Amino acid sequence: METLKRVRFVTTHFYSLQGLRYIPVMLVALIVTLEGRLALYPPGRLEYRFLLLLLAYAATEIISRYYQRTFGAVQSERRTSAIITFLALAAAVVTDVSLQAPVSLFGLVVAAFWGYHWRQSHGYRSYYAALAVISALTAFLPMVIQPVAEAHFWLMMVLIVTSLGGMILDHLLLVRLLPRQNEEPS
Amino acid sequence: MTTPFESLAGLDRLVHEPARMAILTALAACKSADFLFLQNLTGLTKGNLSTHLTRLEEGKLIEVVKEIVGKKMVTRIVLTEPGRAAINQHWQRLQELRDQAEQWQAEEPPPDETA
Numbered sequence: 001m002e003t004l005k006r007v008r009f010v011t012t013h014f015y016s017l018q019g020l021r022y023i024p025v026m027l028v029a030l031i032v033t034l035e036g037r038l039a040l041y042p043p044g045r046l047e048y049r050f051l052l053l054l055l056a057y058a059a060t061e062i063i064s065r066y067y068q069r070t071f072g073a074v075q076s077e078r079r080t081s082a083i084i085t086f087l088a089l090a091a092a093v094v095t096d097v098s099l100q101a102p103v104s105l106f107g108l109v110v111a112a113f114w115g116y117h118w119r120q121s122h123g124y125r126s127y128y129a130a131l132a133v134i135s136a137l138t139a140f141l142p143m144v145i146q147p148v149a150e151a152h153f154w155l156m157m158v159l160i161v162t163s164l165g166g167m168i169l170d171h172l173l174l175v176r177l178l179p180r181q182n183e184e185p186s
Numbered sequence: 187m188t189t190p191f192e193s194l195a196g197l198d199r200l201v202h203e204p205a206r207m208a209i210l211t212a213l214a215a216c217k218s219a220d221f222l223f224l225q226n227l228t229g230l231t232k233g234n235l236s237t238h239l240t241r242l243e244e245g246k247l248i249e250v251v252k253e254i255v256g257k258k259m260v261t262r263i264v265l266t267e268p269g270r271a272a273i274n275q276h277w278q279r280l281q282e283l284r285d286q287a288e289q290w291q292a293e294e295p296p297p298d299e300t301a
Contacts, residue, residue, distance in 0.1 A: 007208050007227060011215040014223075072223025074216045075262075178226045 009124055010177050014074045016117075017177075018067045019170030024056035026164050033156045071178055085113055100148045107139025110159055114166070124173065131166050135159060200245050201276045205230055205238050210273040213248065213265035221261040239263065247272055 010017065031052060092106040111132045118128035138158045145151035201207060208228050212219060219227075225235050242248045247269030251262045265273070 003204075004208060004211050007212050008215050010227060011212040011219065014216075071226055073220045073260075074223055075218045076216050 005122060006177055009122055010174070011074060012076075013121070014071075014174075015076060017170050017174040018064075018071075019167030019174070020063050021060055021067065022167050023164060024059040024063070026160055026167065028052045028056045029156075030160045030164075033153065033160065071174070088112075096152065100142075102140075102143045104139045104142055104152070104155055107135055107141070107155055107159065110163075111135035111139065124177075125170070127166060127169050131162050134162050197279060198272065198276060200241065200247070201272050203238075205234070206242060207273075207276070209235075209238060209242065209263075210247065210265065210269060210276075213263060214270060214273050218251075218262045218264040221263065224263060242269070 088109050092109040095105045114128045114132035138155045141155045142148050142151040205228055243250055249264045249266055253260055
């Protein structure tokens, strides 16, 4: 029964467990958040961001090939949850920037995202519960850090770093749940 | 009334074999999966997995599609409609058996060995 639970979980969540695939995009988000403070390049220059995105895309392609060659491929059922998540995150950013509210909607949406996927994981992704709690707590940063823009900076930093941690843990979970292929004894 | 053990003997052996049940359960959770994924998932050797897939294909529970992607031959496995019905029905029967077994234990407690 436990094995069949694992089979169903890995098959259903095969792509989201490939955590390394999302790391290049998250690193771009981290660099864009830090660009003003680190002076890596003239801040706000779109061509640098475009170049970063191009590099992230190339890295994601390489990582995708690694996953396909190592673990195989699954064609999943069509899901709308990714689109809904993206729209909710975009709406939350717009709301946070325009309202400058003491509680960040973006942090709450991210917390809801981790919480929802923790509930769906049948106990396999217990670390998502911790990510949900951290994200929910960061939503209240604008209450303790002023000005609000500074609070938003730290909120983004915490969310990106914790997400990176979650993605690495997802990858490790996939490696643990999918035993290496057995070869016939020669 | 049949005991849970008698009902167990009546299960479809093509589906009930552990490796095949794992394959069918995985395929029921997606549109299709390739050979490498199923091999990693079940931990079977290539030969063993091929044998199980052939049995399932002969039983018309799955369809094996071979296609060329780039320069590589990829084997994709798809659950057929009868296959989906068979695994769903099998899970339902297992659940019924579980319920039946729990009830059966409650009705007939094991004899006291110390007596």
